[in-house]
Amino acid sequence: MDKKEMMRIFEETAYVHTGGSPEELRCAEFLIGRCRAMGLEARLESFPVQTAEIRRAALRADGEEIPCTGYRCAGSARIEAPLYYLSGDDPVSLAACRGKIVLVDGHVGYWKYQDLLSNGALAFITCDGDVNAPHFDVEQRELRAHFGRDGKLPGVNINVKSAFDLVRKAPGSVELLLEQEEGEGQSRNVVLEMPGEIPEALVFTAHYDSSPLSIGAYDNMSGSVGLLALAGHFAARPHRHSLRFVWCGSEERGLLGSKAYAAAHEAELERFVLNINLDMIGSVLGRFIACCTSEEGLVHYIRYLGAELGFGVSARQGVYSSDSTSFADRGVPAVSFARNAPKGAGTIHNRYDTAALLLAEHLEQDIAFITAFAERMADARQCPVSREIPENMRQELDYYLVRKRRK
Numbered sequence: 001m002d003k004k005e006m007m008r009i010f011e012e013t014a015y016v017h018t019g020g021s022p023e024e025l026r027c028a029e030f031l032i033g034r035c036r037a038m039g040l041e042a043r044l045e046s047f048p049v050q051t052a053e054i055r056r057a058a059l060r061a062d063g064e065e066i067p068c069t070g071y072r073c074a075g076s077a078r079i080e081a082p083l084y085y086l087s088g089d090d091p092v093s094l095a096a097c098r099g100k101i102v103l104v105d106g107h108v109g110y111w112k113y114q115d116l117l118s119n120g121a122l123a124f125i126t127c128d129g130d131v132n133a134p135h136f137d138v139e140q141r142e143l144r145a146h147f148g149r150d151g152k153l154p155g156v157n158i159n160v161k162s163a164f165d166l167v168r169k170a171p172g173s174v175e176l177l178l179e180q181e182e183g184e185g186q187s188r189n190v191v192l193e194m195p196g197e198i199p200e201a202l203v204f205t206a207h208y209d210s211s212p213l214s215i216g217a218y219d220n221m222s223g224s225v226g227l228l229a230l231a232g233h234f235a236a237r238p239h240r241h242s243l244r245f246v247w248c249g250s251e252e253r254g255l256l257g258s259k260a261y262a263a264a265h266e267a268e269l270e271r272f273v274l275n276i277n278l279d280m281i282g283s284v285l286g287r288f289i290a291c292c293t294s295e296e297g298l299v300h301y302i303r304y305l306g307a308e309l310g311f312g313v314s315a316r317q318g319v320y321s322s323d324s325t326s327f328a329d330r331g332v333p334a335v336s337f338a339r340n341a342p343k344g345a346g347t348i349h350n351r352y353d354t355a356a357l358l359l360a361e362h363l364e365q366d367i368a369f370i371t372a373f374a375e376r377m378a379d380a381r382q383c384p385v386s387r388e389i390p391e392n393m394r395q396e397l398d399y400y401l402v403r404k405r406r407k
């Protein structure tokens with residue numbers, strides 16, 4: 001695929017396509033069409049996801065309306081209660097949540113949410129953006145399914161400037177209103193299989209869904225384009241290992257596509273020798289990284305390969321917040337490749353994530369390196385990466401997948 005063709009894909013997918021939406025399906029069909037144009041038959045694999053249609057979301061303090069977006073899948077409620085700003089996660093700060101609408105800094109992660117629940121909070125307010133950029137769009141967030149297992153708290157998201165003003169004003173009480181219709185819908189993975197000489201398979205992944213405010217060029221049409229280029233490359237070339245290409249849906253909603261794929265293909269997992277995941281490549285600024293959820297040996301291999309080919313790569317062991325995690329958690333060694341933009345030069349999950357963040361030459365170079373790595377793995381007599389996930393990585397997976405809480 002040449003540079004022009006790659007850049008055209010960003011134009012043709014420049015619309016918001018969140019997991020489970022009709023636009024996600026449109027994007028999936030686009031990818032299938034691109035495969036077909038290369039003579040390759042990809043197919044859809046659907047999986048269920050929670051859905052929500054927000055009817056109304058409002059936050060009022062002393063009669064004044066504060067702009068907000070409602071948390072999807074967080075129930076419906078109208079609550080008037082005292083406002084409490086939770087500034088820390090110590091027991092004293094947490095105990096004061098009882099009976100309050102609680103304002104928290106930034107996001108509410110799994111453990112913070114459990115703290116809010118167990119300390120008797122009635123609802124929560126998160127914030128987003130920069131105090132000096134009050135016009136920054138307020139992200140549309142959702143309460144992930146596993147958060148709400150033990151109870152749903154209604155929540156809204158506001159600009160951090162509004163949070164600033166709220167704490168300054170210290171209103172007696174606030175009113176939070178959230179009305180939505182919740183249900184179940186479908187999201188999809190796009191799957192392409194390419195048999196090799198042996199049944200042992202490499203699984204390539206890249207998520208193609210975007211987050212609600214974003215058309216997701218950098219995060220992650222860039223990786224999706226990379227996967228298309230890899231598919232085109234291997235289609236025209238014999239390879240020893242079998243290959244799977246999975247464009248994952250609903251990654252932004254909690255790696256749902258890769259989790260669904262790994263669960264649906266459980267019987268084949270033992271034949272999967274390595275997962276190669278692409279999430280955000282080709283940025284104008286930023287360093288190229290390889291995050292290996294595997295034995296340390298793969299880290300060294302990638303460093304050596306970078307040296308051999310004259311390509312700068314920072315390789316390390318770790319758990320990357322992307323679809324590679326779903327495979328590693330089931331015992332398939334995984335590596336995520338990305339070009340990590342520095343702060344301010346690659347803002348994602350908002351309207352600024354467009355093709356303007358990307359450089360066609362970097363995209364091409366990143367894909368060339370990943371292809372060189374993938375070729376060696378695909379043609380290996382035997383995949384050199386140990387099929388074991390080492391203890392330190394299993395522990396990191398426990399933290400990432402919230403089975404264990406970091407002390």
Ligand SMILES: [Zn+2]
Nearest residue numbers: 219220279280
């Ligand atoms: Zn991503």
